[in-house]
Amino acid sequence: MSVTEMFSYIQGFLSADQDVREDIRKVVQSLEQTAREILTVLQSVHQPSGFKEIPTKCAKARELFCTVRMQITDLKTKFPVEQYYRFHEHWRFVLQRLAFLAAFVVYLESEALVTREEVARILGIEVEREKGFHLDVEDYLAGVLIMASELSRLAVNSVTAGDYTRPLRISNFINELDSGFRLLNLKNDPLRKRYDGLKYDVKKIEEVVYDLSIRGLAKEPEAGGDK
Amino acid sequence: MNRREGEGCPRKNVTAAQEHDTSVNPSSPVIAAFRVFQQELDTKHDKYERLVKISRDVTIESKRAIFLLHRVSNVPDAEEVLNEADVKLDGVRQKIGQIAEELRGEDIYQYHRAYTPGIQEYVEAISFLHYIRHRSLISLEEINARLVFMRTEKADSKSSADALPPGAQVLTFQVTPSDYLLGVADLTGELMRLCISSVGNGDIDTPFQLSQFLRQIHDGFSYIGNTGPYEVSKKLHTLRQSLGKVEDACYTLRVRGSEIPKHMLADVFSSRTALIDPEEGVV
Numbered sequence: 001m002s003v004t005e006m007f008s009y010i011q012g013f014l015s016a017d018q019d020v021r022e023d024i025r026k027v028v029q030s031l032e033q034t035a036r037e038i039l040t041v042l043q044s045v046h047q048p049s050g051f052k053e054i055p056t057k058c059a060k061a062r063e064l065f066c067t068v069r070m071q072i073t074d075l076k077t078k079f080p081v082e083q084y085y086r087f088h089e090h091w092r093f094v095l096q097r098l099a100f101l102a103a104f105v106v107y108l109e110s111e112a113l114v115t116r117e118e119v120a121r122i123l124g125i126e127v128e129r130e131k132g133f134h135l136d137v138e139d140y141l142a143g144v145l146i147m148a149s150e151l152s153r154l155a156v157n158s159v160t161a162g163d164y165t166r167p168l169r170i171s172n173f174i175n176e177l178d179s180g181f182r183l184l185n186l187k188n189d190p191l192r193k194r195y196d197g198l199k200y201d202v203k204k205i206e207e208v209v210y211d212l213s214i215r216g217l218a219k220e221p222e223a224g225g226d227k
Numbered sequence: 228m229n230r231r232e233g234e235g236c237p238r239k240n241v242t243a244a245q246e247h248d249t250s251v252n253p254s255s256p257v258i259a260a261f262r263v264f265q266q267e268l269d270t271k272h273d274k275y276e277r278l279v280k281i282s283r284d285v286t287i288e289s290k291r292a293i294f295l296l297h298r299v300s301n302v303p304d305a306e307e308v309l310n311e312a313d314v315k316l317d318g319v320r321q322k323i324g325q326i327a328e329e330l331r332g333e334d335i336y337q338y339h340r341a342y343t344p345g346i347q348e349y350v351e352a353i354s355f356l357h358y359i360r361h362r363s364l365i366s367l368e369e370i371n372a373r374l375v376f377m378r379t380e381k382a383d384s385k386s387s388a389d390a391l392p393p394g395a396q397v398l399t400f401q402v403t404p405s406d407y408l409l410g411v412a413d414l415t416g417e418l419m420r421l422c423i424s425s426v427g428n429g430d431i432d433t434p435f436q437l438s439q440f441l442r443q444i445h446d447g448f449s450y451i452g453n454t455g456p457y458e459v460s461k462k463l464h465t466l467r468q469s470l471g472k473v474e475d476a477c478y479t480l481r482v483r484g485s486e487i488p489k490h491m492l493a494d495v496f497s498s499r500t501a502l503i504d505p506e507e508g509v510v
Contacts, residue, residue: 001366003440007447009367013404014454086336113257129334137267180261187272 020079024090027075034071035097038064042104046153048161054108061105062122068098069124076133084133092139098123099135099143104150111169113177116140138191141184145194148174152201155208164217167208178202274329278341281325285345288319289352293417296355300425300433305359312356319349324376327400335401343406350402350410355417362436364444367407374400405456412448412462415441419469422476434480438473445470 001009041061044050050057079087102122106114119135120127126134151170158166178198186192212218292315299308326342350370357365376398402410418437425433448463 001364001368003364003443003447006364006366007450010404010408010447011451011454014451018454082334083336085334085339088336113260115260130332137264141264176255176257180257183258183261183265185265185269185272 021087021090023078024075024087027071027078028091028094031068031071031075031091031094031098034064034067035094035101038068038101039097042101042108045108046157048157051158051161051163058105058109061101065102065105065122072124072133081132084129088136092136095123095135095139096142096146099140100146100150101143103144103147107147107151107173111173113144113173119143138189141181142191142194144177145181145191145198148177148198148201152204155205159208159212164212167205167212168218171205171209174202174205274333275338275341278326278329278338281322281329282342282345285319285322285326285342286348288315288322289345289348292316292319292352293355296352296359297417297420297424299359300421300428300430309356309360312352316349316353316356319352320373320376323349323374323400324398327374327376327398328378330400331398339403346402346406347410347413350407351413351417354411354414358414358418358440359421362440364411364440367402367404370402370407371399374402376400405459408451408455409458409462411444412459412466415444415466415469419472422473426476426480431480434473434476438470438477441470441473 038061041057041064045054045057075091099119102119103114105122106112106118116135116137117127119140123135126132128134151174155167155170158164158170181195181198184195186195209218292312295308295312295315299305302308323346326345330338353370353373354365357363357369378396378398418441422434422437425437445466448459448466451459453460
């Protein structure tokens with residue numbers, strides 16, 4: 001094989017690769033769009049009026065996850081499944097956002113940490129790599145960490161809205177999450193960087209709990225008529 | 228803070244105690260889940276580190292093979308050196324076999340970053356050897372064809388029980404086109420050095436052959452342009468410099484080769500490449 005032939009063979013490979021990436025990028029763009037829509041729906045829980053509507057907001061978000069499942073099914077057809085990590089960078093960000101959104105919905109509904117299996121089910125993907133398009137454990141953990149900072153915001157806003165018990169529950173939850181993350185031996189990677197931010201969320205929530213405690217506001221849900 | 232809360236109200240006391248409990252309670256579902264994640268992440272990181280280590284060994288051994296090949300121009304028996312390099316590269320292939328072993332059943336791109344430097348160095352070494360032997364560019368298929376490994380020891384223990392088909396014990400390693408491309412880009416640097424040293428040995432033909440070969444590779448890279456991975460465009464710059472040096476060398480040989488005794492060519496040549504000779508007209 002001559003040098004020229006060799007290079008045109010490689011060039012053929014590279015341009016095929018680029019086409020695949022282009023296709024993936026298009027689908028990922030629409031996924032990002034849906035993720036933003038879900039986020040907008042869920043953001044309204046931070047409004048004072050939004051606290052009563054949490055169940056309806058969650059139901060609406062779950063409807064939108066149907067679109068996500070369809071788009072991910074579409075994404076799966078764009079590349080050979082055993083090359084997941086070759087193109088991982090393209091959907092890594094959006095998958096983390098979606099993991100966060102799924103975790104947030106589940107938290108709002110049941111105040112429990114979503115399992116990786118549950119996230120995978122909501123997104124219509126697999127947990128194990130061998131079975132197809134899957135949720136990488138690091139992406140799941142990154143999603144959970146995004147949720148932690150969202151919850152620290154929620155703790156602040158629930159006080160403003162007059163719900164004084166929620167911050168205590170959030171505090172318990174975050175503390176448990178924190179001790180969970182302490183078990184991990186993280187490398188010096190993006191996940192580690194994000195984990196380093198968790199302590200500020202913990203701190204923020206503890207401050208809220210402290211403020212409520214010294215004012216005796218944390219007693220009864222009904223006693224919270226901040227006048 | 229816990230003390231304060233405890234004073235505040237009994238109800239809070241309970242939650243505070245719970246909170247304390249959950250943070251140490253090993254049976255909590257969250258903690259249990261994170262123990263699973265811990266294991267999964269550790270397994271992944273360990274594998275990655277092992278691959279990095281093998282890759283470093285591959286790099287070192289390949290570099291040594293390249294240094295050995297540079298000696299080819301000033302020893303009488305070139306074939307001996309080439310065979311020695313062959314043996315060295317066989318050792319490197321054994322190591323790549325270990326990489327293939329680690330990657331068995333994995334998504335090869337998941338760990339690609341761990342072993343790509345070693346593979347690029349191997350491509351550089353094997354293509355350098357191939358060039359010296361055959362004066363042509365080794366193809367990707369030829370490289371991959373040599374990276375087929377037979378697993379024997381492990382298969383033996385198993386096959387005694389359930390007689391695995393022989394095909395199941397064959398492991399292959401595929402060099403990706405971009406690793407190949409980057410390895411070939413590094414090869415051009417070695418060819419430039421080979422060109423310089425062959426002038427030093429009074430070899431007049433090799434530089435011309437090399438400049439032609441390098442020009443072909445350069446054209447190939449220009450053809451690929453920016454469709455390749457982004458490292459390629461960085462290497463293209465170095466490639467241009469190497470090509471420039473070799474072309475300058477050929478120019479010098481052509482212009483002055485007939486005037487200067489062969490044993491002095493090296494001196495003329497090195498001053499020529501170091502900077503544009505200011506005394507061009509004087510000599």
